[in-house]
Each structure stands twice: as structure tokens, then as C-alpha cells.
Amino acid sequence: MRNILIIDDEINICTLLSKFLGKHGFKVDTTMSGATALKMMKEKTFDLVLCDYRLKDTDGAQLLQDILLINPRTIVIIITGYTDVRVAVDMVKNGAYDYLSKPLYPDEILNLVHKAFAHMDAERERESSMPMRTVSAAPAGNGSVQSAGDNGADGEMMEKSHKYVYGESNGAKELFRQIKLVAPTDYSVIIFGETGTGKESVAHLIHHHSKRHNQPFVALDCGSLSKELAASELFGHEKGAFTGAINTKIGAFEQAHGGTLFLDEVANLSYDIQVALLRVIQEKVIRRVGSLKEIPIDVRIIVASNEKLSESVSKGRFREDLFHRFNEFTIYIPPLRERVEDLPLFVDAFMRQVEKELQKNCGKITNEVWECFSRYNWPGNIRELKNVIRRACLLTPEHDDITLSTLPLEMKESFAQQPYEEDHQVNMSGELISITNENDLKTVALQAEYNKIINVLKEVKYNKTKAAQLLNIDRKTLYNKLRLLNINY
Template structure:
């Protein structure tokens, strides 16, 4: 058991556990909010989650249920002070590995973690024994493999840049597998035996970003009861993956630039410079060059990071890979559920091929997993088992109004009025872009160089259906 996520609303508890567990050779990430932890768990897997039962923003039961859905293989140890015995028993029955009372006893904590490790080893051994006649494992589609020209081109680029020490920017829409691609790069580099630390920059607020990335000294701020080791120190010698890097606050961008140029970091509240040797792979679903031109992202940091850039195409641009991914996820889900591999009826398969997949490979995986629960008596996935957004997709395209109808709904002030003319022109441009990108609003916002939320506001203002 190598990677542990600590979730506790008390910063002092997070720091204490982080320091203690790192000394025991565990990789540790800490989060102070339950909802943010759930967002992180959608993108990154942990072997063990050590969580406070009484989180302020989500109940212990709800948190456990959500983690069980997103990370079913992760072990969970809950902790709390003056927790009702009935709740403890209920959580253990649900599948929690242990429930530890606060204040924490170090020996009791390590014993609970070791017990969870043993359970994981036994489970993996049982799964291995039960699949002794399996075919050789296929590469995971999450790792952006495929048979299309675009997929093969990415694989070739990974082979070229992987063995180098170049900093890499991976650009692509949400759900295209940017973190998996970063792990591929790490695995074929000379750093493969060293740590790979993934950081979701979207979860780092201005208040905690510096501490999480670079660590802090004891007493650096209120609640800093212990010295903290940041992600960069944890990744020393290896690779750090900065997902959604465009969300980093400007002052953190400056500190990151210095770390890249000088190869040293300084803890929050500290004066000592700490040498680091870390390869940076950054990912974004935005155009960083455009953001740097509008002062939302430092231009010098962009050019320092983009020693090599990889563009991951969305799933809709490589439809020839879709059958491979569907088959893989059907097979993967059958093993996960312990059921025979589900089959798609012709209508269901046609609907999957026609859909535009705004959530890309991640959305496809979730659809296949969910639909596999609702097979018919012959183990086929029928069309009515698919989400309504997929079954109704073709009809929704047919119901999109023509430009002339839409322009009639644009708010007007006076005929020939400058504001009215501008609104009409803006509406026409938005409709043109939406049609070109097959009504993918994320892509449309990128082409229009505006935030997706801004696009939704404009669509509502212009009476264009969202």
C-alpha cells in the first residue's frame, strides 16, 4: 500500500498524519474538504483513504458511498471523536476497513493500515487465481492507445519524448486521458523507479497551493503545527504531473517558474532553499498560449514548460477507435462485476457510434459500466439501458433551430440600433461555431476564446437553446 489520501477538516491533523506516514515510507496527499477529495478521487486513485467521519461539508456515510463508487478497490479507514457506536457498526458493515477514535494512537493507526494492506494483498491474489487462463492484458484505452492514425501518432510521440527530461504540456479536452498519458511518459523514462506524483491544480486554492506544492515550516501560518513536505519534495528524483495547470494562482506561477529555472524550492515560511530534481508534465484543457496573451497565465512560464507539447484528440475525431474502447470497457466491466461479458444490440451500438462524446473516453467508460448493470435475459445491452442524452442525441440535432429563426429571438432595442446589430452578429457567430463543432459547447467556447460559463450566459441571453 503506497498511496494514502488523508481527508480531515483540521489542517493540523493533516500535517501530523502526513509527516508521520511519510516517515513510514507512504506517499501521502491531504485534503481538508470532503467534496474536493471526491473530485480528486475521480482523477487519481489511492490505495487507502483515511477520512474524518464528521466532515463539515458531507456526511461520513455519503462520503463513503461516493468513494465506493469512484474507487471501489480502495480501502477506507474512518476516524472520529465521540462517534455514535451505531454509526461505527453501520460503516463497518458497509465495508469500511476500520474505525479509529481520536485522538489518534500511532501504533493503532499503523496496525490498522497494515491490516488493510494484508486484505488488499489477499484480494489481489484471489483475483489472480480466478483469472489464470486470461488472455494477455490489452493496453488500457485510458492510456490513449488505439488503431487510428491520430492515436498511433501520439504513441510515437510518447516514445520520442519519454526517455528525455523535457518538460511536457499535454493539451486535450476533459476525459481524454491526460494523466494516463503522463504516466506512460514517466514509465518509459529513466525516472520510472522514482515517484510519480499527480496534483489536481483545480483543487488548490490560493490559501493552500503554496503549502501543498512546496510544503511549509512549523508556525508558518495559523494551524501549521508541524513542518509539511510538499508535492515537489515527495516527487524529488521522479515526475510531478500538474493537471489543469491553468488554474494556478499568479503568485504560485511565479514560484513554479523559479523552481523550474533554479531547480530549488522554498517552503512557505522558510528561508532555506531546497534543491530538487523533478520532471514536470503539465496538462490543460485550455489554450495556454492564448491565456498567456491575456495575462491569465505567465508567458515566461508557458515557454519554460512547453519544451514539448502533446495534443490529445477528442474521441469524436477518431471514431475508428470507438469499437476498440467499447470492447475493452465491456471486458473490464465483466471482470469487475464477476459476470459474463455483456453484448451490444445493433441499435445500442449504432447509438454509441452516432453520439458526439463530449466527456470523451471517461464518459464512454462510465456509460458502458452503468449500462452493463441492465442487460436483458440474453446478456444484451438494449437501447433503453443507455442514458437519455445518447438515445435522444439524434433527435436533438434535428430540433436545433435554423439561424434565421434564432436571430429573430435576439433582443433588440431599435431597428438598425448598434447594440441590436452587434447582438445579431454575435448570435450568428456563435451558431456558426456550434454547428462546426457539432454542438460541443466546451469546444465552441475554446474556438470563441471565451470561458464555457460565459458561453452559457450568452446562449441564455440570446435565447439560443442550451
């Protein structure tokens, strides 16, 4: 069943559209607030959004950008008054599917909704038949370029990327702000972060919220490419250019023409390839290996590295002039250990994925496992967490709780080596107190969070749904915080 969200500050319109579309087989949610709509979209996937241009709490154009950043595949139809038609047309140019002018007519609405879904189905069918739409080029024995699904990457990355960026931590909020800022531009971007932090997911989000979102996104892992293979993968080669070049090959730059080229672990490229890259960026043409013919290219370049490229420059391993070409904008992705408060969001997202994949219902995570998660250093970051959840769900019988026994040996050993000590507890007055260092920054933050949650719960007479709304978090996150802070109501 298709999910539709209606955003309009007139309750009559929300009610009428909800009943009308519901009768025609759609599952409909409504809200009168743009801010609430964005919260709903972070918790649930909507196929189509009917959005009034003039809302009391936000501007329609800004709301459109925010909606598409949460999920670039959402169909957005703007509802507008006669005087706003020109603005609505501009919004269509910026990513809306179409617009409806008031007064609204049921048949017109239904026809447009059906047309939008038909367009979406046709687009997805077209993409499924074109594996080069999203490509992850990887070294292969025959020099071929493989699709993301073929080389073991997450086949749902384009759909799921936003879930790995959003969070409650300051680091997550700053990451989201930077993506939102740079995506609409054509700037080159350097993404810096540890292994497993989601650098390709961020690159996907930037691309899908850019002016090039309807063009190819091509990803090339430069981590293990030799000089010879790198030239072929980047620029392509002609038949007979070297031993083993049985056929002509199109390189990543040509595949990405008009779209975005993502170069992961770019610091590992050889000096000669760096020189060739600099020439391509300056002249906007490439030459295939074994050919003198110049081929014009138009790509936006996003690069990523596990270490700061400026440090690679200082060490003499990366060209300074190439670094400055890339360094129009830099995004830092914090490691998971610096955003522990986002763990419940990631765990929930991964568990839902695994439940769907395994077609089984996993139970809840025990307090001991949560404690292990919060204390663990996560050297593999989000990728490691995902694998841990996949393993735990597979080993746990259906409906049973996930226990410490299902975790990898290295996690259990790390947890066992840390004597279990509560670093905070609740005193007789109901206050959260530290039993380690009361001036510790973590303790101060926990105290503030504890007090805020307690005050809100009292204000809403311990209604957890209302409390979660006032705290601007979802109910699952609230329950996790209640458990971690030992709040029992």
C-alpha cells in the same frame, strides 16, 4: 497462472521452451516475429517475455522499447549469442530484467524465470505498502496528500494506461508516436486535450517509459486550488506556518524528488504561484511555506490543460516565461469524436474491466447502441464512455445484450433527436454507396475501408481470423467493422 511470451525466429527454440515452461505450470505463447509479438501484447497481458536479440524483422533494442511502452511492468529477458553479450548488458540498463546467453540450459532458464517473478511479486508488495509510490494530490480539509485510490481516481491506471492510448485512428497513432519520442528524454511536456481524454494516463505512460520510471510519479490537480492551498500542496509547509498548520507537511515537489511531477489544469494557478513555480524551475530548490531553508529538488515536470496554454498567455492569464519553460514538447490528445474508429477498442477494454469488477458476463452491444455511440458527440470523452459502459453493464441482466434503454437519458434524447438515416448502403453490385453526399470525406473513407475489407475477405476465402491478421487488427475489431459497414459473410 503466469503468462509468458517467447519471441524467437528459430522454431525449435520456440517449441522446446514452450513445452519446457508449460510443464512447469506456465501458460506460454510463441511467435517468430517482433511485429506479431507487439500485436499479441496489445490484445493480451503477458507477465514475462523471453525475446531473442536478433530477429529477422526488427532490432532487439527497439523491440524492448516497444514492449515496455505497451506495458512498462512486463518482465523482459533477452536471449543473446556470445558475441552480443555487451549489447544485452546495455539492454538491461534500458529496462530489460536480465539476459540469457546461448546455448540455453533448461535449469538456468527456469531459475531465472522464477527469480524474475519473485522480484516482480516483491516489487508489487513493496509498492502496495508505499501509497506515495503513485500519488494524486488533491485539496483536502487537513492539507493531506491522498493516494490515487483514495481520491476516487482509477486505481488501475498504471496497469491500464496503454489501452487508452492505442487505437486504429490516425490521431491515436500520432499520439503513440509522440509518447514514444519524448518519454526517454527529460523534457518538460505540455499535454493539451479536452476533459476526459486521458491526459493523466498519457503522463503516466511518459513517466513509466522514462529514465525515472523507478522513482515516484506525483499528480496534483491544480483546478480548484486557492493561492494559499496551492503553495502548501506544491511546496509543503512547516508546523505553525498558518492557522490550521498543525503538522509539518511535505509538498508535491519533495514527494516527486527524482521522479515526475504532473500538474493538471496548471492554467488555473494564481499569478503569485506561477511566479513561485518559475523560481523553483530556474533555481531547482523549494522553500516550504513558513521556512527560509532551501531544499534541492530534481523532478521532471509534465503539465496539462483543457485549453492551449498559448491562448492563456494571450489572454494574460498565464505567464509567458513560465509557458516557455514548460513548452519543451507539446502533446495533443484528440477528443473521442475525432477517433470514432477507436470506440470498439475502448468499449471492449471497459467491458472486460466491468465484467471483472461485477463478476458477471455481459452480452454483446446491439447495433442500435453502436449507432448511438458513433453519432454521439462525447463531450466527456473516454471518461464519459467508461461511465456509460459501467452503467449499462450494471443495468443489464447477465448474458443479455446491452440495449438503448440502459444508456443515460441525455444520450437517448440526443439519439432520438437525430432521425435515423443510413448515410451509406450496399448496391446490387456489392459496392458501398452514399445516399447523402458522395464527395463527403467520411463516405470516401468508408468506401475505401469497405473495399479493403471485402478484398481481403475474398483473398483468404472469408476466414475472418486470417483477414484480421492481414488487416493488422484484432478479430473483435474486424467483427465490429463488419457490423458497422453492414458486411454479412
